[in-house]
Amino acid sequence: MTQTLKAVLxxxxxxxxxWLEPASQIENFEIAGxxxxxxAAARTRAQEYGKPGAVVGTDLDKVLDQVQPDIVFDxxxxxxxxHVVTTAFKHGAHVLGEKPLxxxxxxxxxxxxxxQQAGKLYSVMQNRRFDPNIRRVxxxxxxxxxxxxxxxxxxxxxxxxxxxFREEMANVLLIDMAIHTFDAARFISxxxxxxxxxxxxxxxxxxxxxxxxxxxxxEMSNDLIYVYRGSxxxxxxRTTWESDWRIIxxxxxxxxxGDERIMAQTARGEKEGLFLPTQDITPPESAPIEKTGGxxxxxxxxxxxxxxxTTPENPATDxxxxxAMVFAAIESAKLGKTVDVRW
Numbered sequence: 001m002t003q004t005l006k007a008v009l010x011x012x013x014x015x016x017x018x019w020l021e022p023a024s025q026i027e028n029f030e031i032a033g034x035x036x037x038x039x040a041a042a043r044t045r046a047q048e049y050g051k052p053g054a055v056v057g058t059d060l061d062k063v064l065d066q067v068q069p070d071i072v073f074d075x076x077x078x079x080x081x082x083h084v085v086t087t088a089f090k091h092g093a094h095v096l097g098e099k100p101l102x103x104x105x106x107x108x109x110x111x112x113x114x115x116q117q118a119g120k121l122y123s124v125m126q127n128r129r130f131d132p133n134i135r136r137v138x139x140x141x142x143x144x145x146x147x148x149x150x151x152x153x154x155x156x157x158x159x160x161x162x163x164x165f166r167e168e169m170a171n172v173l174l175i176d177m178a179i180h181t182f183d184a185a186r187f188i189s190x191x192x193x194x195x196x197x198x199x200x201x202x203x204x205x206x207x208x209x210x211x212x213x214x215x216x217x218x219e220m221s222n223d224l225i226y227v228y229r230g231s232x233x234x235x236x237x238r239t240t241w242e243s244d245w246r247i248i249x250x251x252x253x254x255x256x257x258g259d260e261r262i263m264a265q266t267a268r269g270e271k272e273g274l275f276l277p278t279q280d281i282t283p284p285e286s287a288p289i290e291k292t293g294g295x296x297x298x299x300x301x302x303x304x305x306x307x308x309x310t311t312p313e314n315p316a317t318d319x320x321x322x323x324a325m326v327f328a329a330i331e332s333a334k335l336g337k338t339v340d341v342r343w
Contacts, residue, residue, distance in 0.1 A: 008033035011075035022296025130297035135287030146249030
Protein backbone atom coordinates (compact mmCIF):
# COMPACT_ATOMS: atom_id res chain seq x y z
CA MET A 1 0.00 0.00 0.00
CA THR A 2 1.39 3.43 -0.98
CA GLN A 3 1.97 5.70 1.99
CA THR A 4 0.10 9.00 2.00
CA LEU A 5 2.45 11.96 2.05
CA LYS A 6 1.48 15.14 3.89
CA ALA A 7 2.37 18.70 2.95
CA VAL A 8 2.06 22.20 4.40
CA LEU A 9 1.50 25.19 2.15
CA UNK A 10 3.32 28.33 3.33
CA UNK A 11 2.02 31.45 1.59
CA UNK A 12 -1.61 31.48 0.51
CA UNK A 13 -1.62 34.33 -2.01
CA UNK A 14 -2.70 34.21 -5.64
CA UNK A 15 0.15 32.00 -6.90
CA UNK A 16 -0.82 29.25 -4.45
CA UNK A 17 -3.83 28.38 -6.61
CA UNK A 18 -1.46 27.26 -9.39
CA TRP A 19 0.06 24.84 -6.88
CA LEU A 20 -3.02 23.59 -5.07
CA GLU A 21 -5.08 22.64 -8.09
CA PRO A 22 -2.60 20.06 -9.46
CA ALA A 23 -1.48 19.00 -5.97
CA SER A 24 -5.05 18.13 -5.03
CA GLN A 25 -5.16 15.64 -7.92
CA ILE A 26 -2.14 13.57 -6.79
CA GLU A 27 -3.09 10.23 -5.26
CA ASN A 28 -2.01 9.49 -1.71
CA PHE A 29 -0.99 13.09 -1.17
CA GLU A 30 -2.62 15.56 1.21
CA ILE A 31 -2.24 19.27 1.90
CA ALA A 32 -2.72 19.07 5.64
CA GLY A 33 -1.69 22.57 6.72
CA UNK A 34 -2.00 26.15 5.48
CA UNK A 35 0.15 29.03 6.75
CA UNK A 36 -0.01 32.74 5.93
CA UNK A 37 0.66 36.01 7.76
CA UNK A 38 -3.02 36.68 7.03
CA UNK A 39 -4.87 33.84 8.73
CA ALA A 40 -8.03 34.57 6.74
CA ALA A 41 -6.12 33.89 3.50
CA ALA A 42 -4.91 30.54 4.84
CA ARG A 43 -8.42 29.59 5.97
CA THR A 44 -9.87 30.59 2.60
CA ARG A 45 -7.42 28.36 0.72
CA ALA A 46 -8.17 25.43 3.02
CA GLN A 47 -11.89 25.81 2.38
CA GLU A 48 -11.47 26.31 -1.38
CA TYR A 49 -9.62 23.05 -1.71
CA GLY A 50 -11.90 21.00 0.49
CA LYS A 51 -9.67 20.93 3.55
CA PRO A 52 -11.78 22.64 6.24
CA GLY A 53 -10.25 20.34 8.85
CA ALA A 54 -6.66 21.21 7.93
CA VAL A 55 -4.36 22.92 10.40
CA VAL A 56 -4.42 26.68 9.72
CA GLY A 57 -2.25 29.37 11.27
CA THR A 58 0.16 32.27 10.99
CA ASP A 59 3.07 30.61 12.84
CA LEU A 60 4.98 28.19 10.60
CA ASP A 61 6.75 26.48 13.51
CA LYS A 62 3.48 25.69 15.26
CA VAL A 63 1.76 24.37 12.13
CA LEU A 64 4.75 22.17 11.31
CA ASP A 65 4.76 20.84 14.88
CA GLN A 66 1.10 19.86 14.54
CA VAL A 67 1.19 18.43 11.02
CA GLN A 68 4.71 16.93 10.89
CA PRO A 69 4.65 17.05 7.08
CA ASP A 70 6.84 15.25 4.58
CA ILE A 71 6.91 18.31 2.29
CA VAL A 72 6.60 22.08 2.58
CA PHE A 73 5.47 24.13 -0.41
CA ASP A 74 6.99 27.61 -0.11
CA UNK A 75 4.77 30.10 -1.97
CA UNK A 76 5.84 33.13 0.07
CA UNK A 77 7.58 36.23 -1.27
CA UNK A 78 11.36 36.15 -1.89
CA UNK A 79 12.30 37.89 1.36
CA UNK A 80 10.51 35.14 3.33
CA UNK A 81 12.07 32.15 1.56
CA UNK A 82 15.08 31.91 3.88
CA HIS A 83 12.93 31.66 7.02
CA VAL A 84 10.40 29.26 5.53
CA VAL A 85 12.94 26.92 3.96
CA THR A 86 15.34 26.70 6.91
CA THR A 87 12.43 26.23 9.31
CA ALA A 88 11.06 23.41 7.16
CA PHE A 89 14.41 21.62 7.20
CA LYS A 90 14.60 21.92 10.99
CA HIS A 91 11.27 20.07 11.08
CA GLY A 92 12.53 17.32 8.77
CA ALA A 93 10.53 18.28 5.68
CA HIS A 94 11.55 18.40 2.03
CA VAL A 95 10.92 21.72 0.27
CA LEU A 96 9.67 22.78 -3.14
CA GLY A 97 9.71 26.57 -3.31
CA GLU A 98 8.63 29.38 -5.58
CA LYS A 99 11.19 31.29 -7.64
CA PRO A 100 13.48 33.06 -7.12
CA LEU A 101 15.42 30.68 -4.89
CA UNK A 102 16.42 33.45 -2.48
CA UNK A 103 16.66 37.20 -2.06
CA UNK A 104 20.48 37.09 -2.02
CA UNK A 105 23.14 34.62 -3.18
CA UNK A 106 24.44 34.45 0.38
CA UNK A 107 21.04 33.27 1.63
CA UNK A 108 20.76 30.84 -1.29
CA UNK A 109 24.02 29.16 -0.25
CA UNK A 110 22.89 28.97 3.37
CA UNK A 111 19.56 27.40 2.34
CA UNK A 112 21.30 24.81 0.17
CA UNK A 113 23.70 24.02 3.00
CA UNK A 114 20.75 23.60 5.38
CA UNK A 115 19.09 21.14 2.98
CA GLN A 116 22.28 19.11 2.71
CA GLN A 117 22.78 19.04 6.46
CA ALA A 118 19.17 17.92 6.93
CA GLY A 119 19.45 15.35 4.14
CA LYS A 120 16.30 16.73 2.49
CA LEU A 121 15.40 17.61 -1.08
CA TYR A 122 15.18 21.27 -2.03
CA SER A 123 13.93 22.29 -5.47
CA VAL A 124 12.78 25.55 -7.01
CA MET A 125 9.64 25.97 -9.12
CA GLN A 126 10.73 26.74 -12.68
CA ASN A 127 7.44 25.67 -14.24
CA ARG A 128 8.49 26.72 -17.74
CA ARG A 129 10.87 23.76 -17.87
CA PHE A 130 7.72 21.62 -17.90
CA ASP A 131 6.19 23.47 -20.84
CA PRO A 132 5.76 20.90 -23.65
CA ASN A 133 6.97 23.33 -26.30
CA ILE A 134 10.29 24.18 -24.65
CA ARG A 135 10.84 20.43 -24.45
CA ARG A 136 10.22 20.18 -28.18
CA VAL A 137 12.71 22.99 -28.83
CA UNK A 138 15.40 21.34 -26.76
CA UNK A 139 14.76 17.97 -28.41
CA UNK A 140 15.17 19.65 -31.81
CA UNK A 141 18.53 21.14 -30.78
CA UNK A 142 19.66 17.78 -29.43
CA UNK A 143 19.26 16.19 -32.87
CA UNK A 144 22.53 17.94 -33.77
CA UNK A 145 21.22 19.17 -37.12
CA UNK A 146 21.94 22.81 -36.24
CA UNK A 147 25.47 22.24 -35.04
CA UNK A 148 26.88 23.94 -31.95
CA UNK A 149 24.82 26.95 -30.84
CA UNK A 150 26.50 30.31 -31.43
CA UNK A 151 23.85 32.86 -30.40
CA UNK A 152 20.70 32.77 -28.31
CA UNK A 153 18.22 35.66 -28.30
CA UNK A 154 15.06 36.18 -26.24
CA UNK A 155 12.58 39.06 -26.22
CA UNK A 156 10.04 39.59 -23.44
CA UNK A 157 7.72 42.57 -23.97
CA UNK A 158 4.57 42.63 -21.85
CA UNK A 159 2.71 45.69 -20.54
CA UNK A 160 1.48 44.21 -17.27
CA UNK A 161 -0.56 46.42 -14.92
CA UNK A 162 -0.26 44.38 -11.74
CA UNK A 163 -0.82 46.99 -9.09
CA UNK A 164 0.49 46.12 -5.64
CA PHE A 165 4.06 45.27 -4.64
CA ARG A 166 5.45 44.64 -8.14
CA GLU A 167 4.92 48.24 -9.18
CA GLU A 168 7.05 49.35 -6.23
CA MET A 169 9.87 46.76 -6.09
CA ALA A 170 13.41 47.34 -7.31
CA ASN A 171 14.70 45.37 -10.31
CA VAL A 172 11.17 44.11 -10.86
CA LEU A 173 11.76 42.73 -14.35
CA LEU A 174 15.04 40.99 -13.59
CA ILE A 175 14.02 39.50 -10.26
CA ASP A 176 10.36 38.74 -10.83
CA MET A 177 10.34 37.66 -14.47
CA ALA A 178 13.77 37.38 -16.10
CA ILE A 179 14.65 34.56 -13.71
CA HIS A 180 12.26 32.42 -15.80
CA THR A 181 13.83 33.46 -19.10
CA PHE A 182 17.41 33.12 -17.87
CA ASP A 183 16.64 29.64 -16.57
CA ALA A 184 15.03 28.78 -19.91
CA ALA A 185 18.19 29.96 -21.71
CA ARG A 186 20.28 27.57 -19.63
CA PHE A 187 17.77 24.78 -20.19
CA ILE A 188 17.59 25.27 -23.95
CA SER A 189 21.31 25.68 -24.56
CA UNK A 190 22.92 23.50 -21.91
CA UNK A 191 25.38 26.37 -21.39
CA UNK A 192 26.27 28.32 -18.24
CA UNK A 193 26.72 32.08 -17.90
CA UNK A 194 30.25 33.38 -17.44
CA UNK A 195 29.80 37.18 -17.58
CA UNK A 196 27.13 39.81 -18.31
CA UNK A 197 26.70 43.42 -19.32
CA UNK A 198 23.28 44.82 -18.41
CA UNK A 199 21.54 48.14 -19.00
CA UNK A 200 18.48 48.60 -16.79
CA UNK A 201 16.12 51.61 -16.92
CA UNK A 202 12.57 52.82 -16.39
CA UNK A 203 11.06 53.97 -19.73
CA UNK A 204 9.15 57.27 -19.91
CA UNK A 205 5.48 56.66 -19.20
CA UNK A 206 6.20 53.60 -17.06
CA UNK A 207 3.71 52.97 -14.25
CA UNK A 208 6.43 51.21 -12.25
CA UNK A 209 8.26 53.22 -9.60
CA UNK A 210 11.65 51.67 -10.39
CA UNK A 211 13.45 50.16 -13.40
CA UNK A 212 11.12 47.93 -15.41
CA UNK A 213 13.14 47.35 -18.59
CA UNK A 214 16.53 45.78 -19.29
CA UNK A 215 18.90 44.56 -21.99
CA UNK A 216 21.53 41.96 -21.09
CA UNK A 217 24.41 40.42 -23.03
CA UNK A 218 25.66 37.21 -21.45
CA GLU A 219 28.85 35.43 -22.42
CA MET A 220 28.05 31.76 -21.91
CA SER A 221 30.15 28.61 -21.95
CA ASN A 222 30.84 26.89 -25.28
CA ASP A 223 31.45 30.26 -27.00
CA LEU A 224 27.72 31.07 -26.90
CA ILE A 225 26.38 34.63 -26.64
CA TYR A 226 22.94 35.09 -25.08
CA VAL A 227 21.08 38.40 -25.56
CA TYR A 228 18.03 39.23 -23.43
CA ARG A 229 15.71 42.18 -24.10
CA GLY A 230 12.70 42.82 -21.90
CA SER A 231 10.16 45.27 -20.51
CA UNK A 232 7.22 45.06 -18.14
CA UNK A 233 5.77 48.28 -19.58
CA UNK A 234 5.68 47.64 -23.34
CA UNK A 235 2.13 48.22 -24.56
CA UNK A 236 0.75 46.41 -27.62
CA UNK A 237 1.94 43.41 -29.64
CA ARG A 238 2.83 41.46 -26.52
CA THR A 239 5.21 38.55 -26.66
CA THR A 240 4.13 35.36 -24.93
CA TRP A 241 5.03 34.95 -21.26
CA GLU A 242 7.60 32.41 -22.45
CA SER A 243 9.35 35.09 -24.61
CA ASP A 244 10.12 35.18 -28.31
CA TRP A 245 13.29 33.20 -29.16
CA ARG A 246 15.78 33.08 -32.03
CA ILE A 247 18.27 30.24 -31.58
CA ILE A 248 21.22 30.22 -33.96
CA UNK A 249 23.53 27.29 -34.60
CA UNK A 250 26.43 26.88 -37.01
CA UNK A 251 24.17 25.12 -39.52
CA UNK A 252 20.75 26.67 -39.00
CA UNK A 253 18.23 28.64 -36.96
CA UNK A 254 15.18 27.95 -34.80
CA UNK A 255 12.42 30.51 -34.19
CA UNK A 256 10.15 29.89 -31.22
CA UNK A 257 7.60 32.56 -30.18
CA GLY A 258 6.94 30.75 -26.90
CA ASP A 259 3.89 28.78 -27.96
CA GLU A 260 3.20 25.68 -30.08
CA ARG A 261 4.73 27.29 -33.20
CA ILE A 262 8.31 26.21 -33.82
CA MET A 263 10.02 27.10 -37.12
CA ALA A 264 13.43 25.78 -38.09
CA GLN A 265 15.76 25.73 -41.08
CA THR A 266 19.20 24.34 -41.75
CA ALA A 267 21.56 25.55 -44.46
CA ARG A 268 23.97 23.14 -46.12
CA GLY A 269 25.51 22.31 -49.48
CA GLU A 270 26.95 24.54 -52.19
CA LYS A 271 25.97 28.21 -52.12
CA GLU A 272 23.54 29.56 -54.65
CA GLY A 273 24.55 33.18 -55.17
CA LEU A 274 25.06 34.64 -51.71
CA PHE A 275 23.32 31.92 -49.72
CA LEU A 276 23.47 28.23 -48.98
CA PRO A 277 20.31 26.28 -49.83
CA THR A 278 17.99 25.91 -46.84
CA GLN A 279 15.79 23.08 -45.68
CA ASP A 280 12.78 23.35 -43.39
CA ILE A 281 13.08 21.10 -40.34
CA THR A 282 10.01 19.65 -38.65
CA PRO A 283 10.14 19.80 -34.85
CA PRO A 284 8.99 16.87 -32.67
CA GLU A 285 5.20 16.76 -32.47
CA SER A 286 5.10 16.22 -28.72
CA ALA A 287 7.18 16.08 -25.56
CA PRO A 288 7.40 13.24 -23.02
CA ILE A 289 4.15 13.49 -21.05
CA GLU A 290 5.94 13.02 -17.72
CA LYS A 291 7.95 16.19 -18.41
CA THR A 292 4.99 18.48 -19.13
CA GLY A 293 2.26 20.18 -17.15
CA GLY A 294 3.87 23.40 -15.90
CA UNK A 295 3.39 23.75 -12.15
CA UNK A 296 1.57 20.42 -12.01
CA UNK A 297 4.31 18.54 -13.81
CA UNK A 298 7.01 19.84 -11.52
CA UNK A 299 4.95 19.21 -8.38
CA UNK A 300 4.19 15.64 -9.45
CA UNK A 301 7.86 14.99 -10.17
CA UNK A 302 8.90 16.39 -6.78
CA UNK A 303 6.36 14.32 -4.87
CA UNK A 304 7.52 11.19 -6.70
CA UNK A 305 11.15 12.05 -5.93
CA UNK A 306 10.31 12.29 -2.22
CA UNK A 307 8.38 9.03 -2.42
CA UNK A 308 11.03 7.10 -4.35
CA UNK A 309 14.26 8.68 -3.15
CA THR A 310 15.16 10.06 -6.59
CA THR A 311 16.47 13.52 -7.54
CA PRO A 312 14.04 16.01 -9.15
CA GLU A 313 15.09 17.85 -12.28
CA ASN A 314 15.58 21.33 -10.84
CA PRO A 315 17.36 21.08 -7.47
CA ALA A 316 18.43 24.28 -5.78
CA THR A 317 22.06 23.29 -6.33
CA ASP A 318 21.43 23.80 -10.06
CA UNK A 319 18.90 26.62 -9.90
CA UNK A 320 21.36 28.85 -8.06
CA UNK A 321 23.13 29.21 -11.43
CA UNK A 322 20.01 30.90 -12.86
CA UNK A 323 19.69 33.09 -9.77
CA ALA A 324 23.34 34.10 -10.15
CA MET A 325 22.56 35.41 -13.64
CA VAL A 326 19.91 37.71 -12.15
CA PHE A 327 22.13 39.15 -9.44
CA ALA A 328 25.07 39.55 -11.81
CA ALA A 329 22.83 41.47 -14.23
CA ILE A 330 21.68 43.75 -11.40
CA GLU A 331 25.29 44.34 -10.33
CA SER A 332 26.33 45.11 -13.92
CA ALA A 333 23.50 47.63 -14.33
CA LYS A 334 24.48 49.31 -11.07
CA LEU A 335 28.19 49.50 -11.95
CA GLY A 336 27.73 50.20 -15.65
CA LYS A 337 30.23 47.53 -16.71
CA THR A 338 30.59 43.83 -17.48
CA VAL A 339 30.78 41.60 -14.40
CA ASP A 340 31.47 37.91 -13.90
CA VAL A 341 28.61 35.56 -13.06
CA ARG A 342 29.51 33.66 -9.88
CA TRP A 343 27.51 31.19 -7.85
